[in-house]
Amino acid sequence: MKVVHCEQVEYAAVETEGASGCRIRCLMGEADGAPSFTMRQFEVAVGGHTPKHTHGYEHEVFVLQGNGVVSDGDRETALRPGTAVLVPPGALHQFRNTGSTPLVFLCLIPHPIRGMAAIPCAAACGCDG
Numbered sequence: 001m002k003v004v005h006c007e008q009v010e011y012a013a014v015e016t017e018g019a020s021g022c023r024i025r026c027l028m029g030e031a032d033g034a035p036s037f038t039m040r041q042f043e044v045a046v047g048g049h050t051p052k053h054t055h056g057y058e059h060e061v062f063v064l065q066g067n068g069v070v071s072d073g074d075r076e077t078a079l080r081p082g083t084a085v086l087v088p089p090g091a092l093h094q095f096r097n098t099g100s101t102p103l104v105f106l107c108l109i110p111h112p113i114r115g116m117a118a119i120p121c122a123a124a125c126g127c128d129g
Contacts, residue, residue, distance in 0.1 A: 002032045006041055014042075014050070021048020021097070030111055037108050042095070044068065044103040049096040059109045061085040067099030079103070 006027060014022035022044050029038035044050065044066075052071070061070075063083040069076040070085055071094045079085070079095070087093050097103035 002028060004028075009041075011043065016051050016053075018051030018053070019049070021045030022050055027106075035111070037110055040107045040109070042103075042105050042107055044095060044097040046097055046100060046102065048103075050094055052092060052094040054090055054092045056089050057110055058089050059087050059107055061087065061095070061108075062106045064104045064106065066097060066101050066103035068095060068097045068103040070095050079105075 004027065006025065009025040009027055011023040011025045014024050022042060024043075025041050027039045027041055028034050041064075042050070061084065063079050063081055063085075065081050066079075068079045070079055070087075071092075072087075073092050077085075095103070095105070
């Protein structure tokens with residue numbers, strides 16, 4: 001078992017092309033013995049955004065603080081604390097901070113398991129998980 005407070009894990013800048021004002025910390029993943037998922041925490045600065053991107057795996061997002069929007073192609077949906085989002089495989093998406101404080105959310109992605117080809121999440125976050 002691993003128990004860690006998020007503040008014990010350092011943030012890293014998301015340097016993926018198309019990202020602005022994003023930081024990530026990988027809270028749990030394969031290196032910690034997690035067999036199926038990686039849990040990441042993103043912080044998007046006021047006016048910042050993740051890149052518009054797509055990938056072959058799903059991910060789940062849970063908003064902890066701040067306000068923003070998630071785009072699904074050309075459609076935008078408002079985000080606020082307590083909002084949960086399922087991004088299906090292949091969906092073009094982007095998270096943007098539209099509020100006056102940082103937008104902070106958890107994002108879970110699957111490891112390459114059950115016959116799934118290894119697909120790096122670099123397009124989404126810049127980490128190795």
